[in-house]
Amino acid sequence: MRRYILQRLWQGLILLVLVTTIVFFLGRLTGNPADMMLPEDATAEDREDLIQKLGLDGPLSEQFFLFIGRAVQGDLGDSIRYRQPAVDTFFSRLPNTLLMVPGAMLLAIVMAIPLGVLSALYRGSLVDRVSGAIAVLGIATPNFWLGILLIFVFSVKLGWLPSARMGGVAHYVLPTITLGTFLVAGFMRLIRSSMLEILDSEFVKLARIKGLSEATVVWKHCLRNALIPVLTLWGVFMGGLVTGAIVTETVFAWPGIGRLTYEAVIFRDYPLLEAVIIMDAVLILFINLVVDILYAYVDPRIRLAD
């Protein structure tokens, strides 16, 4: 188990170095970052000062190690727009995103598990076809537009729910649905296909022959195993979640890290964008590591195979 965790940590570290390297070189190869950081009315002198200050006049390799050295100490430069360390800005926004994500995940799970299981059990039935249609539509509808559509129906037309910013419980409803549907379709399809496979397996036949009730067979024996692929594809879903958060928070003016990413793009706040990407990578790797460990704990086959 310890070897497994160490191996995962090592892999994560390599990925992090890769991301940091790409972020660094993308910024440097396409021009001097100083030009992106300066306001439009800056003088040549201001430019020189900034280049000196950031060490941008040295050779690229020297700059790279300077950048890495600072990054390790938690210094990823200052945000131009917010005039404070970009990492601090990131952490001040993070809690708002973390407040929204659990609701969306819960919604996805609550919808996807019953629908996925039922459509596998009653293949070709009305439930299967309806949930299939939901999945197909869910995948085809771009999330940013779904959010706007929800605002139009529930805020503008019906006036039931607030359309933007944080606030009481009502403020959570639309963003949660928008972000949640991003995950539902994928979850549902996955659970359906792995349920179909498992319902056909030997141990399920045995459980039935043993005379266990259908409910026990389905919800205990099958579902547990069907959830394993969901965990396996967790990494892919994490990527989707980050993308979904950027779009959802932008639509609902939600002051989290997704909205911060959008602001960094719109205001061309390059150091902030750099920091957000690297911090996102750290966050994703950390969560993936935790999931991997849980995964090995739940399914002994994983840790024994390594």
Next chain:
Amino acid sequence: MRNMPWTSLGIIAAMLFMAVFAPVLTDHSPIDQSLAKKLLPPVWEEGGSTKYLLGTDIFGRDVLTRLFYGARVSMIVTAMALLVGGGVGLLLGIVSGYVGGRVDTLLMRLVDAALAFPTILFALLLAVTMGQGLRTIVIAISLLLWARFARVVRGEVLAVKQRDFIALARVHGCSPARIMMVHVLPNVLNTFMVLLTLHVGVVIVAEASLSFLGAGVPPPTPSWGLMVAEGRGKISSAWWLSIIPGIAITLVVLAFNLFGDWLRDRLDPKLRQL
């Protein structure tokens, strides 16, 4: 021809028609502003005009015209991104699967890394560093595609590699490069075609999302995602600005996905798991 997804094909054909014949289908300019005619509602709403069937936007541009030209942008971006991203994925998948060994391990690790990290972040970074434009968006979306293509193609190649005609070619003295191009490539083309169709929707949504986030095709070029973004602030007074292009995106993506599913079942049912 039975079970052909006719509705999907119809929508796809309509979109291609709109994209190709945009200048013929409309007299209006997709870019020129005329503020006197701004924010006219669609024809069926009160105050609508038959000259502007789907209304006009905040700059007085005809929404339907921008929809036509937006289809063009979507199609160009899709074709180029699939060509670049899909092509790179195809080549790397073949090399990875055929050569095997360390090359395979390294490439597949890269694929894992690319799939684990949300590529939208790199796309946004590219837009900021390289500037917005067609080139940036094609590179950004290719980054998203190549890993998915490479992984599936590699799997196919591993199976093809075991076949007798490959061994025969090798005995015959063919170079690995020739075997890959002449013997392996044609046998994974079916899979490649299915992957291409299944990813059209992915690319359209990616382009629209990037444009929505201000990192796609720069204004005033009409892109469906950009149209949704521009209409967002006016949702309470001029719903058609955001809602109509969104419907267009959803319909087209839906059509391509259903068509892709059908093609997969016809050509390569093994890919069901995708």
